[in-house]
Amino acid sequence: MYIDFKCLGKRIAQRRHELGYKQNELAEKVDLSNNYLSNIENVHSIPSLTTFANICIQLDTTPDMFLLGTIKTNDIPQSIIDNLKLCNDSQLKFINDIIQCFISQNN
Incomplete structure (x- = not known):
C-alpha cells in the first residue's frame, strides 16, 4: 500500500483546525514537540505508528480517514x-x- 504522506499531513492539519486546536495544543496532548508535529503536517517527518495512533485518538478520527481520506x-x-x-x-x-x-x- 502506498501512503501519501503529503495528504496525511494535510488531513491531520485540517482535522486539527476543524476541532479548533492550535498546533502547540495538539502537540502537547500527543506528547510531541510543536516542531515535530509541524514536520509531520508538512511532510518533513514521518510519524511512528505509536505517534500516528495517538494523533488519531486525540483528533477523534480513524486511521483510514487520515491515510485514505475516507472511512472504509x-x-x-x-x-x-x-x-x-x-x-x-x-x-x-x-x-x-x-x-x-x-x-x-x-x-
Whole structure:
C-alpha cells in the first residue's frame, strides 16, 4: 500500500483546525514537540505508528480517514458516510440513538 504522506499531513492539519486546536495544543496532548508535529503536517517527518495512533485518538478520527481520506466500511453507501461527515456531535449522537433503536428492535 502506498501512503501519501503529503495528504496525511494535510488531513491531520485540517482535522486539527476543524476541532479548533492550535498546533502547540495538539502537540502537547500527543506528547510531541510543536516542531515535530509541524514536520509531520508538512511532510518533513514521518510519524511512528505509536505517534500516528495517538494523533488519531486525540483528533477523534480513524486511521483510514487520515491515510485514505475516507472511512472504509463494508457495505455502507458512500453517500451516507459523506452526509454523516456534515453532522455535528449532537446530530451524530441523535443518529446513533436512532440506529440503536433499530438494532434493539431486531434483537
